[in-house]
Amino acid sequence: MIAVSLSRGHVELLQFTRDKTALVFTFLFPAMLLLLFGTIFGDDYTDSGVSASQVFTASMIAYGVLNTAFVTMGSGLALDREDGTLKRLRGTPMPVSAYLIGKALLVLALSLAESALLILMGVLVFDMPLPDAQHWLTFSWIFLLSVIACSLLGVAVSALVRNARNAGGILNVPVVALQFISGVFIQPMSQLPDWLITVASIFPVRWMAQGFRYVFLPEAAQNQELDGSWQLGTVALVLGAWCVIGLLLCLRTFRWNNSER
Template identity: 45%
Template sequence: MTTITIPRLPAGRALRLGGARVVNEVRAYFRQGDSVFFTFLFPLVMLTIFSTAFSDQSFGTDDTGADVSAAAYYLPGMLAAGLLLSGLQNLAIDIATERSDGTLKRLAGTPLPVVSYFIGKIGQVLVTGILQAALLLLVARFVFDIALPTEPEKWLTFAWVFLLGVITCAFLGIALSALPRSGRSASAVVIPIVLVLQFISGVYLQFNQLPEWMQNVAGLFPLKWMAQGMRAVFLPDSFAVQEQNGAWELGMVALALLIWLVVGLVGRRLTFRWIRKDA
């Protein structure tokens, strides 16, 4: 077997190559209609469906006694789901497909460092995640007339939950890309995992109405904590009592996401290969 030796590049050049790949990855992403719909527009579509279907239902009242609409209630969950879709689902399927169609094998024969490849992928997730969140917030404000937070500390919480969540999901997606044995099976392997997590983590169903054992299972995974962090930003503080432990627990949100970030980093290190050994 021929061993491919890739020369070590200076850090500055590796970063420049990574930046160039971010641009290429974003362009390629928006050229794929299925990726745009199922990862970029899907949360917006689901927000529209739930907001319309439950438009005559109140999900509680805010601090002024006004009803919290379905759109306002489901917005935090859709923002969290968007991070999971853009990061974990998109990268897991995309990298598995690139490994299957020979793209990674061709890149292995170039001077491109692995770190530049990852910068490109994570940068693409960050850019598309920001655009997706901005679109959701604009639609929420101007189409569904949702009053967005005005307190700076709320937006600070949103910023760190978003950033930590999107990076964590990106690394988990890279690690999970080793699970499908081919590009054809990638969607069949990854999408059911993502769907189950959304249903048990308070994205589509009210989390406090789920059985306790299901809430406990959801608490083992990052989406539950991302959704809880987003609810802390966009729902009235009185809604904190509906959480499993009766509080927003932002410290636990940060800890859980940091733990999963480490899991993703370790998983990436152990599982990522330019070429599958069993290929």
């Protein structure tokens, strides 16, 4: 099982890296947005003395994970379902779990690379300080829970995609919407209407961004958060809950081909 999963993950990674267009846009789009937002608002400083560019860097890691995990997983499954890859795999000894783990390994590798690129840009371009060892441990569990939750939700939402050509449009609608209401593009979140804050608090992206800000920003920056604190317990609870919800949705919605209901 483990060997089959690793082998499938290797195949997925090779297939992805051969698609130069997907490779470039997956990595460069979040980095380009960070460069734009960081440059435009870089001279602004919060009340805690943290530059806006550093706040955007920390928050954009959440966008990088969501964009990479959710969209890559969802569009990849939709394409494999449409071109018959899943149907052919169903006739082989490979279990569906090995296939999904292979996809998850691809998403994990891409998310790590994306996060590293954004962090590197934040350090080199916007003078964002690197955290200490304790904060890196916190980064690890926030990152893993974020990748798992977003990947599982990508699997679930892929069931709505009937045509792989439309996958990008369908999957990017919730991605873009959640970025604007979850404190990634708009800081502080208190600028948003109360009802939008309530909606954002239901979904994982707000808590992903808040957790990453805890990791990379100084303690004084928590005054800019809605409740004046990092709420790491709530971050863990919400992300863990969405991992469970995502798994249940996957079990409910996974299909081998578009003809299944």
